[in-house]
Amino acid sequence: MPNTVINTMEEIEEILEERGVRPTTMRLLIYKFLSEKRVALSLKDLENKFDRSDRTTLFRTLKTFEDKGIVHQIDDGSGVNKYAVCALECNCEIENDLHLHFHCNTCNETTCLTDHKIPQISLPAGYSAENVNLVVKGVCEKCS
Amino acid sequence: MPNTVINTMEEIEEILEERGVRPTTMRLLIYKFLSEKRVALSLKDLENKFDRSDRTTLFRTLKTFEDKGIVHQIDDGSGVNKYAVCALECNCEIENDLHLHFHCNTCNETTCLTDHKIPQISLPAGYSAENVNLVVKGVCEKCS
DNA sequence: AAATGAGATGCAACAGAAGTGCATTCTTTT
């Protein structure tokens, strides 16, 4: 049950414009690539895919996407940042949108478990939460 | 209410030996420093403290401590690994010992909330968990 | 006590990821 969504280029163009991001060719391709993968991707993954484009462009595209709420960054503990497209309703808000991420120790892939919201966390007095990152490591469905 | 524990050098020596780590002078000092701080420390923090010792030694000491279950590594999303001493009973096992970590966006300090265990996480069929990392970001008691 | 050997430390160098300044190219607006 991959949560892969195939968007037409026209749809992607709309998504980017809605978020105030100019839909250049590279950006459309990058978004398409990200959205077709069911796992989170690193800058290196983009470099491998788009070897004719410069690292910096790919890097800044990810940053732009992140700033505009088009993708979210995932720190899965591997030491490299990964990115995955946000769901349409996602605003990366702590109240409703935070899901957990699963990192497989076998295939090293990181998956968004968008249906698995992070449970309510209680904190000591005086602490206030702005963001929560929950990464479960283990063996994924495919590798078990 | 800092969970700071002051150990004598003799006590620290025992702790290291129990775990099969030879209690050299540097190791004793490093353990002491770690255990007196209520926040997780990075390699850089150790470098600043022990400027007469080599980076590599500090690095390898942390690795050794981690391997032997003397400290646990914390990935707080800041991009640098941090370390904190384990509680005595801690074996870093998923069943009983996993606590959440709090990263303050103001002072950039990361705290072990050892009393706040990570709640039970449900996973989709086919996924098995070996480890869980839960980091809450926000404003800490001190900064609020 | 001297020799031995394992482990710890220090130095140097490297690898990978992230980030920045600036020149160039492309796109949109006037």
Place this chain on the structure above:
DNA sequence: AAAAGAATGCACTTCTGTTGCATCTCATTT
């Protein structure tokens, strides 16, 4: 067409983590 603004490409830098190898320290054996 000209000008302005944004995106891209190239080079270079910084930061963190990591490893190889020589040297030193210390406990044990002879």
